[in-house]
Amino acid sequence: MTGPGESSAQLLLSKPGVQRVPTDKLELFQLRVFVGEDLREKIISLIEKDRRPSTLADEGDDRYFRTSETCDLDAEEPAVRELEAMLAALNGIDPAYGEPLQGQRYDVGQEFKPHCDYFNRDGQDWEKYCSVAGQRTWTFMIYLNDVEAGGATRFKAVKKTFQPEAGKLVCWNNMRPDGRENPNTIHHGMKVRKGVKYVITKWYRERPWGW
Numbered sequence: 001m002t003g004p005g006e007s008s009a010q011l012l013l014s015k016p017g018v019q020r021v022p023t024d025k026l027e028l029f030q031l032r033v034f035v036g037e038d039l040r041e042k043i044i045s046l047i048e049k050d051r052r053p054s055t056l057a058d059e060g061d062d063r064y065f066r067t068s069e070t071c072d073l074d075a076e077e078p079a080v081r082e083l084e085a086m087l088a089a090l091n092g093i094d095p096a097y098g099e100p101l102q103g104q105r106y107d108v109g110q111e112f113k114p115h116c117d118y119f120n121r122d123g124q125d126w127e128k129y130c131s132v133a134g135q136r137t138w139t140f141m142i143y144l145n146d147v148e149a150g151g152a153t154r155f156k157a158v159k160k161t162f163q164p165e166a167g168k169l170v171c172w173n174n175m176r177p178d179g180r181e182n183p184n185t186i187h188h189g190m191k192v193r194k195g196v197k198y199v200i201t202k203w204y205r206e207r208p209w210g211w
């Protein structure tokens, strides 16, 4: 059974081009061609226009853990609406369960060190981020451009590395079949070595996003 804030392997695999990474450690998929050039360009210019330093829940001691920039995309923008509709058609998740779409921008040397996207239930920020909408369920990520060097996303528990390629979507279930968080989802947004990397991140929750 899947909850309302969740997609399912069966649904995703029914969509043309969706491939599952062959492992039972986590549900992890890619779709090589998801977003076309026109829409990618529009979203990249929105990210360029309005970005701020990326932040972390449960900020630790490492100032260099996540060095990228983030754009909170305006849900009213036509390009953002279009992408939201494409995601809903792909994953079957009611958009009410989604966090607002974000763009991430990595310059040379910037990265997001190995982490899981779910929140730590014992962490200081659980109440702040999760009291209304609950835990994160699924992550959908889209690479918006080709990167000259570096910038891959590495899932070390399954030794799988995704190269950033324009239009490619990668998605995974942060939960295990028993409903607990899955530590095998740990992933590393590796340093960009040359060029700039743009990605879209879309996270879903157990309950509707309340604000």
Ligand SMILES: O=C(O)CCC(=O)C(=O)O
Binding pocket: 104, 112, 117, 151, 152, 153, 187, 188, 189, 190, 199, 201
């Ligand atoms: O940029 C990447 O490759 C990974 C991004 C990521 O893991 C995140 O934003 O949570």
Ligand SMILES: [Fe+2]
Binding pocket: 115, 116, 117, 187
């Ligand atoms: Fe992540």
